[in-house]
Amino acid sequence: MYKILEKKEIAMRNVWYKIQAPHVAGKVKPGQFVIVRAFSNGERIPLTPVMWDAEEGWIVLITFIRGKTTMKMAAELKEGDYILNVAGPLGNPAEMKKFGKILAIGAYTGIVETFPIAKAWHEIGNYVTTLHVTFEPMVVLKEELERAVDSHIVETVPIDPNLDFPTNMKNVTKRLTETVREMLEKEDYDLVFMVGPAGDQRAVFNVVKEFGIPMKADLHPIMVDGTGMCGSCRVTVGGEVKFACIDGPEFDAYQVDWDVLIARSGYYTDMEQRAMQEYMKAIQGGGE
Amino acid sequence: MVRKRRIIKERVPTPERPAEERIHDFKEVNLGYTFGLAVKEAERCLQCPYNYAPCIKGCPVHIDIPGFISKLVQYRDDPDKAVKEALNVIWACNSLPATTGRVCPQEDQCEMNCVMGKVGDKINIGKLERFVADYAREKGIDEELLFEIIPKIEKTGQRVAIIGAGPAGLTAAGELAKLGYDVTIYEALHEPGGVLMYGIPEFRLPKSIVEKEIDKLRKLGVKILTDHIVGKTVTMDELLQNYDAVFIGSGAGTPRLINAPGINLNGIYTANEFLTRVNLMKAYLFPEYDTPVKVGKKVIVIGAGNTGMDAARSARRFGAEVTIAYRRGEEDVSARIEEVEHAKEEGIKFAYFLNPVEFIGDENGKVKAVKFEKMKALDERDSRGKRKIVGTGEYVTLEAETVIIAIGKHPNRLIINTPGLEVDKRGKIIVDENLMTSIPGVFAGGDAIRGEATVILAMGDGRRAAKAIHEYLTKKREGQKANA
Ligand SMILES: Cc1cc2nc3c(=O)[nH]c(=O)nc-3n(C[C@H](O)[C@H](O)[C@H](O)COP(=O)(O)OP(=O)(O)OC[C@H]3O[C@@H](n4cnc5c(N)ncnc54)[C@H](O)[C@@H]3O)c2cc1C
Ligand SMILES: Cc1cc2nc3c(=O)[nH]c(=O)nc-3n(C[C@H](O)[C@H](O)[C@H](O)COP(=O)(O)OP(=O)(O)OC[C@H]3O[C@@H](n4cnc5c(N)ncnc54)[C@H](O)[C@@H]3O)c2cc1C
Ligand code: SF4
Ligand code: SF4
Ligand code: FES
Numbered sequence: 001m002y003k004i005l006e007k008k009e010i011a012m013r014n015v016w017y018k019i020q021a022p023h024v025a026g027k028v029k030p031g032q033f034v035i036v037r038a039f040s041n042g043e044r045i046p047l048t049p050v051m052w053d054a055e056e057g058w059i060v061l062i063t064f065i066r067g068k069t070t071m072k073m074a075a076e077l078k079e080g081d082y083i084l085n086v087a088g089p090l091g092n093p094a095e096m097k098k099f100g101k102i103l104a105i106g107a108y109t110g111i112v113e114t115f116p117i118a119k120a121w122h123e124i125g126n127y128v129t130t131l132h133v134t135f136e137p138m139v140v141l142k143e144e145l146e147r148a149v150d151s152h153i154v155e156t157v158p159i160d161p162n163l164d165f166p167t168n169m170k171n172v173t174k175r176l177t178e179t180v181r182e183m184l185e186k187e188d189y190d191l192v193f194m195v196g197p198a199g200d201q202r203a204v205f206n207v208v209k210e211f212g213i214p215m216k217a218d219l220h221p222i223m224v225d226g227t228g229m230c231g232s233c234r235v236t237v238g239g240e241v242k243f244a245c246i247d248g249p250e251f252d253a254y255q256v257d258w259d260v261l262i263a264r265s266g267y268y269t270d271m272e273q274r275a276m277q278e279y280m281k282a283i284q285g286g287g288e
Numbered sequence: 289m290v291r292k293r294r295i296i297k298e299r300v301p302t303p304e305r306p307a308e309e310r311i312h313d314f315k316e317v318n319l320g321y322t323f324g325l326a327v328k329e330a331e332r333c334l335q336c337p338y339n340y341a342p343c344i345k346g347c348p349v350h351i352d353i354p355g356f357i358s359k360l361v362q363y364r365d366d367p368d369k370a371v372k373e374a375l376n377v378i379w380a381c382n383s384l385p386a387t388t389g390r391v392c393p394q395e396d397q398c399e400m401n402c403v404m405g406k407v408g409d410k411i412n413i414g415k416l417e418r419f420v421a422d423y424a425r426e427k428g429i430d431e432e433l434l435f436e437i438i439p440k441i442e443k444t445g446q447r448v449a450i451i452g453a454g455p456a457g458l459t460a461a462g463e464l465a466k467l468g469y470d471v472t473i474y475e476a477l478h479e480p481g482g483v484l485m486y487g488i489p490e491f492r493l494p495k496s497i498v499e500k501e502i503d504k505l506r507k508l509g510v511k512i513l514t515d516h517i518v519g520k521t522v523t524m525d526e527l528l529q530n531y532d533a534v535f536i537g538s539g540a541g542t543p544r545l546i547n548a549p550g551i552n553l554n555g556i557y558t559a560n561e562f563l564t565r566v567n568l569m570k571a572y573l574f575p576e577y578d579t580p581v582k583v584g585k586k587v588i589v590i591g592a593g594n595t596g597m598d599a600a601r602s603a604r605r606f607g608a609e610v611t612i613a614y615r616r617g618e619e620d621v622s623a624r625i626e627e628v629e630h631a632k633e634e635g636i637k638f639a640y641f642l643n644p645v646e647f648i649g650d651e652n653g654k655v656k657a658v659k660f661e662k663m664k665a666l667d668e669r670d671s672r673g674k675r676k677i678v679g680t681g682e683y684v685t686l687e688a689e690t691v692i693i694a695i696g697k698h699p700n701r702l703i704i705n706t707p708g709l710e711v712d713k714r715g716k717i718i719v720d721e722n723l724m725t726s727i728p729g730v731f732a733g734g735d736a737i738r739g740e741a742t743v744i745l746a747m748g749d750g751r752r753a754a755k756a757i758h759e760y761l762t763k764k765r766e767g768q769k770a771n772a
Contacts, residue, residue: 004593023513023515023516023521023522024521027521027522029521037576041568041570041573041576041577042577042578043578043579044478044569068578069578084478085478085514085523086479086515087476087478087514087515087516087517088517088520088521089520089521090513091518121304129605143328163712177767186692224561224564224565224569224579225564226702227476227517227541227702228541228542228700228702229486229541229542229543229560229564229700229702230543230558230560230561230564231543231545231557231558231560231561232551232561234545235550235552235610236763241545241551246701246702250323257552259653260552260653261555263553263652263653263654264552264554267554267555267582267654268373268580268582271574271575271580271582272580274575275574275575275578275580277497
């Protein structure tokens with residue numbers, strides 16, 4: 001049981017949880033994640049410690065409200081409540097060395113995962129530019145990133161209320177790829193790094209590839225245990241089967257089979273929507 | 289107790305729920321004996337002498353089987369006393385009888401050479417053991433016995449860390465706690481129990497039983513830290529600084545995959561993933577429970593061990609048509625006989641001599657069929673005594689919306705990467721005759737040293753390791769005293 005010390009909505013659909021979890025806070029390194037189980041009948045979901053303090057024993061998680069679990073956490077957990085399980089840290093830390101000039105990208109809430117890695121890269125002497133592309137009301141960690149890296153760029157896209165969400169998201173993808181292209185044309189980078197939806201990662205990769213710049217991507221396949229036991233998180237990298245939770249989550253974007261990743265990430269969409277709808281019905285129907 | 293009595297050839301059957309009923313739910317299949325039925329079955333036992341009884345020799349932890357069976361007959365007029373005495377005999381060797389009574393491959397162990405087999409049916413040792421444990425649990429007799437033990441424990445002041453809360457770790461923890469050690473278990477998942485919780489389904493081993501066993505450990509003072517992954521949350525070095533000895537019971541959790549095209553298509557599960565979703569996360573209760581699982585109309589399970597049976601029978605309970613495809617023949621099916629029989633009763637089909645060579649997907653990256661090569665058996669046998677098989681060059685393609693791979697597992701990778709820990713080429717941790725690993729003070733047992741084995745072997749290791757750790761730490765204590 002892990003106490004929620006602080007909870008706040010930091011932007012539309014982005015919720016910040018500061019959680020007492022000394023076993024993770026004392027060990028976690030940039031690039032690693034935790035598995036959270038918030039409710040007794042709930043799922044285990046991977047989330048990323050964004051900030052932490054080993055001495056005080058807390059970590060910060062920021063969730064994007066996506067489906068039932070993240071929605072229910074936002075709706076039902078309060079400061080002072082407890083999260084049942086926080087397991088970790090899991091996965092491998094990001095590679096920490098002098099790459100030179102780095103462009104570290106986060107699409108949507110992906111920026112919160114980019115944050116600790118970009119900050120650490122900057123601290124060891126890399127020249128780090130971060131790029132956050134998202135919808136206008138969803139900008140997060142702007143000041144924190146401005147302080148943490150050499151240059152932080154925010155590109156926002158308005159939400160067009162006349163269009164459905166998937167179509168709006170296409171506009172983000174477009175802005176993302178266009179911005180990356182402009183940046184790579186203007187300046188030489190030694191490494192591109194990105195966290196975000198797999199489709200956007202692939203779209204960015206297709207641009208980066210044209211410039212022949214090395215690229216790493218944190219992959220987000222669906223996970224269950226996060227310890228290498230189930231194989232749910234398997235991805236195809238360099239023609240081989242890898243488990244993202246113990247071999248990753250960071251991989252060489254040039255080796256990733258994006259089709260497999262995208263197909264696997266969407267396998268439960270219909271069931272997830274059903275879970276979400278039933279949950280919405282239950283809370284709108286006046287609760288228990 | 290050796291009364292002359294009439295030989296009763298037939299086993300007293302245990303009631304079972306009919307297949308048509310049970311394939312619609314996850315409730316337990318076998319209902320077990322009542323006291324009356326258990327006594328009747330117990331009476332059939334010939335009470336072979338202790339040093340001869342083949343049942344005792346066949347049991348990996350050498351439970352005094354005629355000993356516990358005789359108590360049921362001796363105190364037949366006082367069921368509570370009968371069970372308490374019987375449980376006391378069992379506990380001397382086995383602390384999880386409700387589990388082993390259900391999941392041991394009795395036909396290859398205690399029941400294999402039962403003398404009664406020469407004239408009739410062998411004694412139903414497994415179900416008797418289960419009865420004793422279940423009755424004791426329901427009546428609180430096990431706790432009574434436990435509370436008689438607890439005040440007698442003398443604390444040694446030394447600390448032991450256990451890695452993994454499967455049967456090996458749980459047994460080692462219990463034994464060490466009884467010997468007076470301060471024991472802490474580190475478990476990666478959110479629930480202790482290992483395969484008993486995430487692998488073996490509810491209809492074969494109700495989770496409430498495992499939870500009760502774990503409660504008892506807590507009463508013995510064992511601390512359990514869930515969400516702690518050794519190698520990530522805490523390193524072996526840190527454990528060695530904070531504890532006087534360590535036991536590794538991390539199991540064989542890494543699923544083996546088939547090296548064939550299409551393995552990462554949607555709809556292809558490892559048995560571990562499928563069973564974890566279904567058992568640990570209770571996906572069979574979706575959407576009341578949040579974790580999803582998808583079971584198509586046609587399911588192919590590849591592999592015919594206990595894991596394959598559990599996966600197949602679980603899928604059947606989602607209404608699927610299930611086929612188990614096995615690359616060898618019926619004679620080599622390694623699952624417990626009871627499970628194979630139950631699977632057949634439940635309408636699961638078996639297809640032999642089929643080796644998967646390709647998984648075929650649709651345009652959305654979802655599996656739709658499996659291509660197999662037909663195999664044939666030779667007369668020649670391999671090192672395990674199984675007939676060798678070779679491909680025939682003929683192929684067959686079977687449709688499937690869901691495929692579950694149940695071809696075995698390797699030891700957990702996070703542990704075997706511990707610096708200084710020697711493992712063999714399959715990742716099994718190497719131990720000496722005292723179950724000590726290459727790191728002094730670090731012991732190991734169960735699937736982590738054996739690869740995939742059985743619950744009772746894991747428990748046996750836990751017990752042996754506890755003894756070895758006790759000797760090791762007694763010496764350490766005495767050494768410290770001598771130096772002081
Ligand atoms: C290593 C890693 C780190 C992550 N860090 C963060 C983070 O810091 N902040 C954040 O908001 N999100 C993060 N995610 C994604 C997060 O796990 C999902 O948003 C979350 O599981 C959605 O759950 P849900 O019930 O709200 O939505 P659902 O409706 O269940 O799912 C929506 C989508 O989320 C993804 N998803 C669902 N379940 C899982 C699962 N068990 N594992 C992985 N993905 C899943 C799927 O693509 C799915 O289609 C991370 C994912 C990974 C793999
Ligand atoms: C589906 C299935 C059905 C089976 N059916 C039978 C049967 O009918 N009869 C039978 O006798 N046997 C059966 N077996 C085999 C039996 O379950 C195993 O042999 C037995 O559970 C091994 O026990 P163990 O304690 O060594 O490991 P496990 O039960 O695997 O437990 C290991 C534990 O260690 C934890 N762990 C791993 N790594 C770490 C780490 N780094 N840090 C912290 N914790 C860690 C794991 O999460 C797990 O909880 C079956 C196995 C499966 C998978
Ligand atoms: S522990 Fe297993 S092998 Fe031993 S008597 Fe019990 S059921 Fe038989
Ligand atoms: S071998 Fe059979 S008959 Fe003999 S003591 Fe054991 S269970 Fe009884
Ligand atoms: S999440 Fe289970 S193996 Fe990676």
